[in-house]
Amino acid sequence: MYPRFLKTARIASLFILVAAALSCATAGREVLPDGRAVYKKAGSADIARSEVIEGTVTDASTRKGIRGATVEIKNANMGMGYYRLETDSSG
Numbered sequence: 874m875y876p877r878f879l880k881t882a883r884i885a886s887l888f889i890l891v892a893a894a895l896s897c898a899t900a901g902r903e904v905l906p907d908g909r910a911v912y913k914k915a916g917s918a919d920i921a922r923s924e925v926i927e928g929t930v931t932d933a934s935t936r937k938g939i940r941g942a943t944v945e946i947k948n949a950n951m952g953m954g955y956y957r958l959e960t961d962s963s964g
Contacts, residue, residue, distance in 0.1 A: 880932070880939060880942065883930060883931070883932075883933060883939075884930060884942055884943070884944070887928055887930060887944060888944070888945060888946075926946065928944075929960075929963070929964040930942040930944065930960050930964045931964050937964070938960065938961075938962065938963040938964020939960060939964050940960060940961065940962045940964070941959055941960065942959065942960045942964065943957065943958075943959055944957070944958055944959075944960065945957045
């Protein structure tokens with residue numbers, strides 16, 4: 874039961890890290906006092922910019938990649954975007 878908890882904790886940590894990265898990398902966004910986000914027209918330099926998220930889901934005790942772990946990325950600021958994938962044999 875304990876190794877399963879570690880796998881869940883690692884996946885949750887990765888999800889939080891990815892969500893934080895996405896929230897910091899939004900161009901032309903203004904957060905209103907009530908928590909809503911307003912997106913302004915972006916310039917051509919902002920449109921050309923791309924963001925890449927990379928990572929590996931590993932077992933805490935063996936440090937080997939976990940095959941079949943589900944990783945989800947969601948835009949939590951009322952924008953479009955939801956991505957879900959399963960890791961390969963290298964995690």
